[in-house]
Amino acid sequence: MNNFNAWVEAINAVLWSNPVLYTLLFTGVVFTFWSGFSQYYALTHGFKAIRGDYDKADDPGAITHFQALSAALSATVGLGNIGGVALAISLGGPGAVFWMWVVGFLGMGIKLTEVSLAMLHRDTSDPENPNGGPMWVVDKNIQGKSKPIFFFGKLIGGVFCVALICSAITAGNLFQSWNVAELTESYFNVPGYVTGLILATLVGAVIIGGIKRIGAVASKLVPFMLILYIIACFVVLGVNFDQIPAMLTLIVTSAFSSLESSNAFIGGTAGYAFMYGMQRALFSNEAGQGSSPVAHSAAKTDEPIREGVVAGLEPFIDTIVVCTMSALVILVTGIWNRPAELTVEQMEFTQVTENTWAVNTNDPKISSLDKGQSVFMIYQGEFNKETGNNLKKAFGSVTVNNTNEIMVTWSEITANEKPMATDNGIYLDYVGATLTAAAFDKVIPGLGKWLVTLASWLFAISTMISWSYYGEKGIVYLIGQKGVIFYKIVFCILAVIGTLGWIKTDAELNMFTNLGTGLCLIANLPIIWMFGHQAMKSYKDYIKRLNAGDFTQ
Secondary structure, eight states: HHHHHHHHHHHHHHHHHHHHHHHHHHHHHHHHHTTTTTHHHHHHHHHHTTTTTOOOOTTSSSHHHHHHHHHHHHHHHHHHHIIIIHHHHHHHOOOHHHHHHHHHHHHHHHHHHHHHHHHHHOOOTTTTTBBBBHHHHHHHHTTSHHHHHHHHHHHHHHHHHHHHHHHHHHIIIIIHHHHHHHHHHHHOOOOOOHHHHHHHHHHHHTOOOTHHHHHHHHHHHHHHHHHHHHHHHHHHHHGGGGGGHHHHHHHHHEEEETTHHHHHHOOOOOHHHOOOOOHHHHHOTTTSOOHHHHEEEEEEOOHHHHHHHTTTTIIIIIIIIIHHHHHHHHHHTTTGGGGOOEEEEEEEEEEEEEEEEEEOOOOOOGGOTTTOOOOEEEEEEEEEETEEEEEEEEEEEEETTTTTTTEEEEEEEESSEEEEEEEEEEOOOOOOOOHHHHHHHHHHHHHHIIIHHHHHHHHHHHHHHHHHHHHHHHHHHHHHHGGGGHHHHHHHHHHTTTSOOOHHHHHHHHHHHHHHHHHHHHHHHHHHHHHHHHHHHHHHHHHHHHHTTTOOO
């Protein structure tokens, strides 16, 4: 497993290298200016469109503007908003939130462009089941071209579909089921596989009905879960209102400078705040990833650009509103840099091999911990480029020995020199959504247990049903309709596999989700750059007609 993880990390190092991140930012800047700040029309005209002002029953497509936005939002407003934000802050510090804002704003321009392209080139030969997405954008543009161009275009479309399926499996499935299982077992002692079986059953019941059922379910589920979650966030922020200005200041300042270690937070550099903020924002709002155009392509409209304008609302709702609420809840409650749960008298490090060390923390105080809890301790080792210091975490789990005594079983530490404990503290390890839940519980005991668990279930189900559809369209492009049923069965089985405990830490979780989103990003960005001018030309024509009063409500 360690070799496999190392292989995935090596791939991620390329997928998420600085040139790729800078290219994504540059893409957002270019299309934001090229479109004349389309964010304005997304926040004005876009709301009118989803309200149904321009809906016509005889327009081509399968679902309304609102249902299409809901289906796309159900894939983006998910555990990325609860667990993803928590991961970004845990690994990159508060500064990661600032870069999530940047990606959210620029992502509105990217989303408009990629969805407009998908709408311009969608296949409506079956009006009840339209096909669209980056792969069809390429496909329509290579028709009648020379053989080398045709082959190259097919290759790009195929690579994107493979990446889309990988992302559906990792970010759209395994991340969701793992987080829900972790949270449900933490609070209710429900075995992970039981959670997986329930998720697989519920998701399977929806996706078997296709995009119409997905759109219908999403249009009911998304508004309910958003309102529920935002109200709860307002309650927590209201109690800690005096902390909000300081936390907003911390978000901005730590985006551009290193942040020193503080209790459970072991420090972070500005570079890693940038990287984790970009990663989690992209995972959350999917701008540039090419996935949400698949859902929007099913919208009923005879004006392709109108759906692109509607799509611009996604990053705003997802990242600038919902992710910010989650981030502030985590920050104002202080759960992100919480103190140690207990402090032991001594931590012993015993050399096992030349560069492997075992941790021993025998102490009566450990009996206050509960069996099954995940914990970590902080030690000094070699320089850690992620934190800008020499601090690292060693992870452990609370178990019971042969004499029924509570003990901590620690994972071995790999280090060339003997590690040294910093404060002899044992910290509770809140991974992903459990960190957000702990923040709610800190203000109103039990709120996190019930609210975040319910929200996580709703978010996970909504995300999984939409992502299953994205992966399905990748299958359709590659091998046709004949592979869809088998794909749906495998997708549901993977929901169970994701809950079986083979992912242990937030770093591993981050690693696997980054693989899927990174592959999609790498495959889709060239498509946006090659054909984005078509979207911009059509967009400017649409806005000209809109301002001239050509569209009646």
